[in-house]
Amino acid sequence: MKKVLNLMLILLMAAGTLFAGGQQETAAADVADVNEVEVLHWWTSGGEAAALNVLKEDLETKGISWTDSPVAGGGGDQAMTVLRSRATAGNPPVAVQMLGFDILDWADLGFLADLNDVAAAENWDAVVPEALKYFSKYDGQWIAAPVNVHSTNWIWANKEILDGLGIAMPQTWDEFIMAMEKIQASGKIALAHGGQAWQDATMFDSCVIAAGGPEFYKKTMVDLDEAALKSDTMVDAFKKMSQLRSFVDDNFSGRDWNLASAMVIEGQAAFQMMGDWAKGEFKAAGLEPGTDFYFSRTPGTDGTVTFNSDQFVMFDVAPEYQNAQKELAKAIMAPSFQVAFNLVKGSVPARTDISDAEFDAAGKKGMADLAMASKNGTLFGSMAHGHSAPAGVKQAMYDVITSHFNGVYSDEEAAMELAAAVASAK
Numbered sequence: 001m002k003k004v005l006n007l008m009l010i011l012l013m014a015a016g017t018l019f020a021g022g023q024q025e026t027a028a029a030d031v032a033d034v035n036e037v038e039v040l041h042w043w044t045s046g047g048e049a050a051a052l053n054v055l056k057e058d059l060e061t062k063g064i065s066w067t068d069s070p071v072a073g074g075g076g077d078q079a080m081t082v083l084r085s086r087a088t089a090g091n092p093p094v095a096v097q098m099l100g101f102d103i104l105d106w107a108d109l110g111f112l113a114d115l116n117d118v119a120a121a122e123n124w125d126a127v128v129p130e131a132l133k134y135f136s137k138y139d140g141q142w143i144a145a146p147v148n149v150h151s152t153n154w155i156w157a158n159k160e161i162l163d164g165l166g167i168a169m170p171q172t173w174d175e176f177i178m179a180m181e182k183i184q185a186s187g188k189i190a191l192a193h194g195g196q197a198w199q200d201a202t203m204f205d206s207c208v209i210a211a212g213g214p215e216f217y218k219k220t221m222v223d224l225d226e227a228a229l230k231s232d233t234m235v236d237a238f239k240k241m242s243q244l245r246s247f248v249d250d251n252f253s254g255r256d257w258n259l260a261s262a263m264v265i266e267g268q269a270a271f272q273m274m275g276d277w278a279k280g281e282f283k284a285a286g287l288e289p290g291t292d293f294y295f296s297r298t299p300g301t302d303g304t305v306t307f308n309s310d311q312f313v314m315f316d317v318a319p320e321y322q323n324a325q326k327e328l329a330k331a332i333m334a335p336s337f338q339v340a341f342n343l344v345k346g347s348v349p350a351r352t353d354i355s356d357a358e359f360d361a362a363g364k365k366g367m368a369d370l371a372m373a374s375k376n377g378t379l380f381g382s383m384a385h386g387h388s389a390p391a392g393v394k395q396a397m398y399d400v401i402t403s404h405f406n407g408v409y410s411d412e413e414a415a416m417e418l419a420a421a422v423a424s425a426k
């Protein structure tokens, strides 16, 4: 995928196409600033849209107006498809929400504006954690402003269902399975899930850790070690996926993640395995973690954190847009904004100098876990969310994981297929 993208873009650039950021580049260097940003993003669910509003309103107080370009589709795959077609047509947006290795790919192609001036003035080097800087900087230059840190290995649960059946939040994988058996026997849906590749992969991230621990996650999802990818431990990770498959309802295929969250919120289903953007849906419904619904790390992954960070990149566009781009980058990184935004989004700040005082119980745990995992060497980029390997490898893994979840491969076959797919994609 990446190779195709590179080739397409290089050919286009060689043909002399001028990339002018949504508008034709003007010859004059001193044209007036356009205090407007067009932002391409995929935050369209209730919780996501509420968080995005915090950003829009913040910018408006600075005299920058917002032109919204939403592309629905959790995880952002559809948004990235739209971005590729706009960029190849010479019409990229002024700013784009982006994840992990995609940021480095676009930087590598020379499309991104450098944000060094803002970063230096605002001292980003001192406050952005190293794990995020890996994706915010390219060749020593700042090319992205991180708005948050999400982590992906969480479960969210309906309190009434669990309390009603006398089930405590499970601590181990086996307890998780036993809890879901009991819930299924009661006639409720045990696991709310949306059958989309990125959601299958989000559960898979946790199954890999539950099967082999943090070292195994690193060896397979980050180092892409072939022997580990086809090992018995990976077969066990797929076995865990097969177990999960037996707890989803018949209509799971294609369901959006926020509809799966709604099933838990409304009491049709007991659990959802999802990143902490799901908490944003519960909060948008007026519910508080701990008191109105339960949460914990995915059983079997305690002590390890798989993260992703939403970052905003600025495309290298006509000079009259640069002031607005800088204001956007500056606004995103402001400490008070990072608190206000992340309280709504479900994520935690992308800065190390922010107190957890205003955060709810899940936010406090999220921040503490992140710091602990970072210290212990058990913090890893999420494969499902483009933070452990480049897009081509991620897509290759998606294909195998989703095929297996839909019964195309046995657990053993899936491990062999995974190793083969990764070998040919990397």
Ligand code: GAL
Residues within 6 Å of the ligand: 042, 043, 048, 073, 074, 075, 076, 099, 150, 257, 277, 308, 309, 310, 385
């Ligand atoms: C993630 C993104 C989150 C959340 C989620 C579902 O990739 O980082 O911010 O929006 O997708 O759309």
